[in-house]
Amino acid sequence: MSQTLQSLVIPSDLAAPTFSRRLSSITDTPIGSSHEAPIAVVDDEEIPTIDYFSLFSPDEPAHRSAALDCLSAACEHYGFFNLVNHGIPDEVIDGALRGIADFFEQTPVEEKSKYRKGDPRARILWDARCHAGENREHLKLLARPTFHCPPNPPSFREALGEYVTRFHEVKLGLARAMSLVLGQEESYIEDAFDLESGFDVAAMNHYPPNFKSKGTMGLAEHTDPGFIISLIQDMDGGLQILTHQGQWINVHIPPNAILIQLGDQLEVLTNGKYKSHIHRVLVGKYKARRISIGTLHGPSIDKLVAPALEFVDDTHPLAYHGMTYSDALEANNRYEIEVQSCIEQLRIPSL
Numbered sequence: 001m002s003q004t005l006q007s008l009v010i011p012s013d014l015a016a017p018t019f020s021r022r023l024s025s026i027t028d029t030p031i032g033s034s035h036e037a038p039i040a041v042v043d044d045e046e047i048p049t050i051d052y053f054s055l056f057s058p059d060e061p062a063h064r065s066a067a068l069d070c071l072s073a074a075c076e077h078y079g080f081f082n083l084v085n086h087g088i089p090d091e092v093i094d095g096a097l098r099g100i101a102d103f104f105e106q107t108p109v110e111e112k113s114k115y116r117k118g119d120p121r122a123r124i125l126w127d128a129r130c131h132a133g134e135n136r137e138h139l140k141l142l143a144r145p146t147f148h149c150p151p152n153p154p155s156f157r158e159a160l161g162e163y164v165t166r167f168h169e170v171k172l173g174l175a176r177a178m179s180l181v182l183g184q185e186e187s188y189i190e191d192a193f194d195l196e197s198g199f200d201v202a203a204m205n206h207y208p209p210n211f212k213s214k215g216t217m218g219l220a221e222h223t224d225p226g227f228i229i230s231l232i233q234d235m236d237g238g239l240q241i242l243t244h245q246g247q248w249i250n251v252h253i254p255p256n257a258i259l260i261q262l263g264d265q266l267e268v269l270t271n272g273k274y275k276s277h278i279h280r281v282l283v284g285k286y287k288a289r290r291i292s293i294g295t296l297h298g299p300s301i302d303k304l305v306a307p308a309l310e311f312v313d314d315t316h317p318l319a320y321h322g323m324t325y326s327d328a329l330e331a332n333n334r335y336e337i338e339v340q341s342c343i344e345q346l347r348i349p350s351l
């Protein structure tokens, strides 16, 4: 595989990543109807691209070091990036997306309804909502450490299982690379979160075309819990991220890339050095339905996650409460399988 340094991250000015390079601006404004998103100005902006393969090229130390620098800048200044050259074949990604599309399209509602919210210990959850605040059907399932999946269609279970297995290796690789750029041993994040037994939930979404939706919002703004969130989709468009600088941007994920977002528990562990970020999905502009699979890769369910001493000092005072992952997911009367954020409760108000 050949890469140029330029391909490692965009923008390439690592010393001072800026948010001024725009592909085009204000493409979907002004926004009109009362159901639509409250923030009117949304820009298209380049987001960092990280070449996974380059993070592990021992024969090319300079190349590897540049890739790690890019990862460091992406994590600290953005909190999300497109991952390319990750080694998961297109067929595996396409198979998982086709599988969940088949589930949404072919499974009768009576069958899906068995997975509606009810049992606090449920490992599969299905729901469909169509109102001004949310337009989507979704299926959430525990993917690891044990794999739970509706039995039909049979091809879905197999295809999703393959994607989950393949991405687990990528996740461990990213944890090692991120540990290094945080100035720690390679195994630091893996150990801190006990990632081998991590609680990974695949959250699969089906957004309707705009003529079937009630208003603009597919999924309202939120952050996600966990170490990282990996996202694949069957068509581009709709996902927006609020940058750390307070600007909404449209997220474009190139074909073959996987969007990586940093989760709440990484923010807690690093005492805010790395941050999760608010994002949302709009459906108002799109004439076709969209499918996405976001997997929330969490710590082990019983793991206590608190800021590590390495990230606390006089200039960076303790900024978060410690909490087990289970308690964090169950805050606000939620169930673990809902994988809802409680980052606001975890933050210690500054004096």
Ligand SMILES: O=C(O)CCC(=O)C(=O)O
Pocket: 203, 205, 219, 224, 231, 238, 239, 279, 280, 281, 292, 294
């Ligand atoms: O569908 C998307 O693009 C994002 C979905 C998402 O943010 C989520 O399921 O938490």
Ligand SMILES: [Fe+2]
Pocket: 222, 223, 224, 279, 294
């Ligand atoms: Fe999300």
